Amino acid sequence: MGRKMRTEDIGVAVGKALGFTKEAMLAVAATSAKEGASLDQRALARIAKGVSSPQAQTRLFILPISAEILGLSREAIAREMYWRDTYDRLSEEIGKGSTPVALEGFLLHLLDIAEASDAAGAWNHAMASYMFADLQWDAMESKAFAGLFGRRKREIRQSCVNRFKLAYDRFSAFAAKVRSGAFGLEAGPAALIAARADSMKAVAAEQLFSLALLNEQGAWKLTINDAGQAFSVRQTAELLPTDKEVARFSSILLDFLPGDGWKRRIDNNNAVLSLALASAAVEVDPIKAKADSSLKQACLAAIAALRLPCDGERVALDTLPTYQSVVRTGLVDPSAGSRGLKAGLTVAILAGLLFGGAQSTLRVPAEPVRAVVSQIQVRIVDQPATLRLAGPGGTRPTVVAAIGPGGTVGTTLVV
Helix, strand or coil: CCCCCCHHHHHHHCCCCCCCCHHHHHHHHHHHCCCCCCCCHHHHHHHHHCCCCCCHHHHHHHHHHHHHHHCCCHHHHHHHHHHHHHHHHHHHHHHCCCCCCCHHHHHHHHHCCCCCCCHHHHHHHHHHHHHHHHHHHHHHHCCCCCCECCECHHHHHHHHHHHHHHHHHHHHHHHHHHHHCCCCCCHHHHHHHHHHHHHHHHHHHHHHHHHHHHHHHHCCCCECCCCCCECCHHHHHCCCCCHHHHHHHHHHHHHHCCCHHHHHHHHHHHHHHHHHHHHHHHHHCHHHHHCCHHHHHHHHHHHHHHCCCECCEEECHHHCHHHHHHHHCCCCCCCHHHHHHHCCCEEEEECCCCCCCCCCCCCCCCCCCCCCEEEEECCCCCCCCEEEECCCCCCCCCCCCCCCCCCCCEEEEEC
């Protein structure tokens, strides 16, 4: 979600929902452009549909548009664009099998991103912890790993746990501040931005859950806080969102981002969440989970959705610890997803991003991932190369290097 849901793109994509015409958006771009340069309606239409990534010049044109529509600081969005582009470039280098020279410097730079009083600056502060953990994990998993800050791998794994949990807490606090009106945003942008924060909070929760599965498999003996409390699957399962939370925030995002490209990303990310919820249920109570037919069907639907390409790529399911969990415990047959795909079934995927709220106890829903449904026709297609993810999850498959335990982008092509 993080890589393909950039603020400057979202601002333009939700313009219509917030009462901005294309002509009004073009007028904002024209006031910031040099003489002779312009942005056309076709570019805005593509961004609204979410079917392509805008080129660098287009992104520069839409920066002031998004700032105007969302009511955010143009300077803070520009900083986010810089940090994200650097983050993507370093991820790509790691994905190609190298340890970037600038990696440690950029990680230190992320640590220096201070808390801010404006919404976009506060968003950057929360995202910095997530980026830090992701890049550390990817670098450590790379075959060309050359060390980070003189730390051993166990220390880096522990740092990833700490940083993902910090990101979870920061996005939770950020969403609460947005809803309280602390940033002074208009009602529409506030609803959208709070939903995005909830989605990133849930992404961090999924990363932590996947890391906890690996922690128990590898006997890494990681801890979750300064008190040395053990880092467990049960504990991180409590951080995952419920189906009702997902449905609520999903509906907000779909109202603002109804385009085909955005919807496909939403479906893909919810499939990852559905798989995590199924894994949490089966890890906590295998007997009860295996007797739950609705849980099994939701899990199979998620697997079928993840076999479909998203942004031209698809997830290598066998590498996901949540997938390994539901197969190992017998909830699903590992060949069931591919059989369903070849048969051309229509699967129901919960429509929304990975959204979540803080939960005090483990709440695996009685009817998981069925509250809000988006019908996706599963059909035989020419499948792109499968991506083997560096991290334990598979949150957002995109174009280049993997981003941390949640996965998001693959590093090694497996044909």
